[in-house]
Amino acid sequence: MLLLMVGLLSLLQAPWVYAGDEERKLEAVFIGRFASYIDWPDKDRERERFVITLLDDNPFGKLLDDLYRDKRIHNKPIELRYANKLEQVGETDVLFITLRNAAARLAATEFAHKNGILTISEAKGFAESGGIIQLDFVEQKTRIKINHAAAVKSGLKIGAPLLSIATVLRGDKP
Amino acid sequence: MFDRISIRYKLIVLLGLSAWLALVISSLIAIYSTYLSESKSSLRVLHQLTDVISENMRAALAFSDADSANAMLASLHADPHILLAVVSDESGKLLAEYRSAGLPTSSEQAFKEALQASIRKDAGILGSPLGFVERIDNDSMLVLRPIFFENKPIGTLAIISDTELMWAKIREFVLVQIAASVLTLVLLLFLSLKLQALFTRPIMSLIATMQEVAQTKNYRAVLTSNRRDEFKSLYDVFNAMLADIHERDDRLSKLATTDALTGLANRHHAMEIMRTMLTRALRKGEPIGIIMLDLDFFKKVNDLYGHPVGDLVLQETARVLLDSAREYDLVARLGGEEFLVICDCGTLDACIAVAERIRLGLEGRSIEYQPGHSLNVTVSLGVYSSEKRPGEPIETMIAAADEALYRAKAAGRNCYIVA
Numbered sequence: 001m002l003l004l005m006v007g008l009l010s011l012l013q014a015p016w017v018y019a020g021d022e023e024r025k026l027e028a029v030f031i032g033r034f035a036s037y038i039d040w041p042d043k044d045r046e047r048e049r050f051v052i053t054l055l056d057d058n059p060f061g062k063l064l065d066d067l068y069r070d071k072r073i074h075n076k077p078i079e080l081r082y083a084n085k086l087e088q089v090g091e092t093d094v095l096f097i098t099l100r101n102a103a104a105r106l107a108a109t110e111f112a113h114k115n116g117i118l119t120i121s122e123a124k125g126f127a128e129s130g131g132i133i134q135l136d137f138v139e140q141k142t143r144i145k146i147n148h149a150a151a152v153k154s155g156l157k158i159g160a161p162l163l164s165i166a167t168v169l170r171g172d173k174p
Numbered sequence: 175m176f177d178r179i180s181i182r183y184k185l186i187v188l189l190g191l192s193a194w195l196a197l198v199i200s201s202l203i204a205i206y207s208t209y210l211s212e213s214k215s216s217l218r219v220l221h222q223l224t225d226v227i228s229e230n231m232r233a234a235l236a237f238s239d240a241d242s243a244n245a246m247l248a249s250l251h252a253d254p255h256i257l258l259a260v261v262s263d264e265s266g267k268l269l270a271e272y273r274s275a276g277l278p279t280s281s282e283q284a285f286k287e288a289l290q291a292s293i294r295k296d297a298g299i300l301g302s303p304l305g306f307v308e309r310i311d312n313d314s315m316l317v318l319r320p321i322f323f324e325n326k327p328i329g330t331l332a333i334i335s336d337t338e339l340m341w342a343k344i345r346e347f348v349l350v351q352i353a354a355s356v357l358t359l360v361l362l363l364f365l366s367l368k369l370q371a372l373f374t375r376p377i378m379s380l381i382a383t384m385q386e387v388a389q390t391k392n393y394r395a396v397l398t399s400n401r402r403d404e405f406k407s408l409y410d411v412f413n414a415m416l417a418d419i420h421e422r423d424d425r426l427s428k429l430a431t432t433d434a435l436t437g438l439a440n441r442h443h444a445m446e447i448m449r450t451m452l453t454r455a456l457r458k459g460e461p462i463g464i465i466m467l468d469l470d471f472f473k474k475v476n477d478l479y480g481h482p483v484g485d486l487v488l489q490e491t492a493r494v495l496l497d498s499a500r501e502y503d504l505v506a507r508l509g510g511e512e513f514l515v516i517c518d519c520g521t522l523d524a525c526i527a528v529a530e531r532i533r534l535g536l537e538g539r540s541i542e543y544q545p546g547h548s549l550n551v552t553v554s555l556g557v558y559s560s561e562k563r564p565g566e567p568i569e570t571m572i573a574a575a576d577e578a579l580y581r582a583k584a585a586g587r588n589c590y591i592v593a
Binding site for chain 1: 229232234237238242324
């Protein structure tokens with residue numbers, strides 16, 4: 001009986017789980033694709049590898065490793081790093097932030113501004129609070145919000161095609 | 175049927191028809207060429223549109239942004255000829271589409287099915303960044319191209335347009351061609367009307383001359399031309415033929431009217447001329463004279479000297495007659511040794527004078543029939559003049575002259591007797 005209930009519960013949860021997986025996959029793909037539309041300051045281009053760092057939880061599991069193994073961004077091999085704390089984030093090109101704490105996120109974005117790092121998060125209000133790219137999935141549709149001022153502050157240039165499909169914040173307001 | 179039409183109209187028809195046929199063929203080639211260039215041009219425009227949109231669509235497709243993709247495609251409504259535009263991701267799933275308000279659902283469905291089929295069928299072509307699929311038929315044309323991101327295909331963009339603009343241009347061109355053809359045809363007919371004269375004028379001139387010759391029997395006619403072409407040869411041949419006919423006509427006429435031995439008029443011709451002379455004499459109220467003459471003992475000449483000498487005697491006699499008669503008198507040989515002189519305005523005195531000149535002339539003429547040997551002949555003459563008996567028929571006059579001749583013979587020959 002218990003097994004049956006667990007089975008039914010699993011079936012009921014399956015669509016949500018599937019949708020979540022799809023979103024995660026898209027999110028994982030988008031991280032690399034965002035990078036294609038971003039120009040970093042020249043000094044940061046001297047690194048031999050393109051570094052993507054996840055700060056705090058890793059919602060992707062092995063997905064990122066599978067996806068970016070043997071791939072290249074800006075003609076560089078990709079290195080994935082996983083950090084639990086901001087202090088563990090070293091030199092990186094992209095910082096995907098999953099921090100739940102707003103203050104911690106703010107600190108991370110401040111760090112990113114100083115070091116010319118592209119910040120991405122799906123946390124609500126991320127772009128308004130200084131993050132560069134905020135990803136939202138609403139009814140299985142992607143919403144991209146870009147804080148252009150934050151990108152400029154970080155010394156990053158965002159390509160017009162990406163801006164053309166995103167909701168762009170000029171300052172703190174869209 | 176065609177044989178009944180005159181050469182003139184045949185030439186007009188042939189010249190006009192040939193030129194018109196050439197024009198129609200060139201027009202058809204021009205129309206087909208225009209169709210090819212217009213279809214290429216229309217597809218090129220659609221390619222350009224697809225290129226621009228696919229460039230902008232890359233980011234939307236990369237981030238599965240259906241709203242942005244739809245917004246980009248929505249701008250296509252500015253072109254009323256775009257029927258359908260479809261953006262699909264790499265799995266063939268529809269991301270965004272634009273559908274013209276005027277596109278029937280059934281057509282939309284058919285287009286989409288054809289698109290899906292093409293994406294599957296042409297997957298190899300669409301796997302290349304420069305690959306594309308284009309199709310054009312009577313009502314629509316399609317350009318389908320892949321969208322690449324970081325050297326990987328992430329989807330496709332297809333734009334389907336109607337072909338109204340292309341057909342409108344072709345229709346316009348065809349109308350211009352038809353108008354030009356009609357105008358040219360009229361000009362060609364006018365031109366062929368003029369050009370045919372180059373060929374028909376010499377022929378018509380030849381025909382007119384031939385008709386004139388046939389009517390007037392004037393074989394001295396000569397066709398002149400400054401041409402240097404085949405008509406010049408035709409004219410020359412025709413002139414040569416006329417000259418031949420004229421020469422043959424003369425020869426035949428001479429054979430028919432003259433005596434072959436003496437060259438004098440023969441009996442038949444003498445009778446014809448005599449009737450004419452009599453008619454004229456009656457009209458003018460003038461007399462006409464007839465002198466019938468016959469060589470004396472001519473049979474003996476033939477018997478003694480042979481016929482060649484006899485012929486020589488006859489020829490010499492003819493010369494004496496021509497010398498003795500007046501310029502406007504007619505001298506004829508009636509046959510054998512019989513001769514006739516018809517004296518125009520022949521009063522009896524004039525006739526007697528002529529007759530006496532003949533008699534004396536012949537009497538005094540030594541006819542050398544071989545070197546060192548000659549002979550003399552005499553002649554008897556019967557003289558008639560209508561001076562005192564105008565209006566008598568020819569037969570009566572001849573009979574009278576003949577009867578006088580008979581009497582001259584009876585009177586001892588070498589003399590003349592007046593009838």
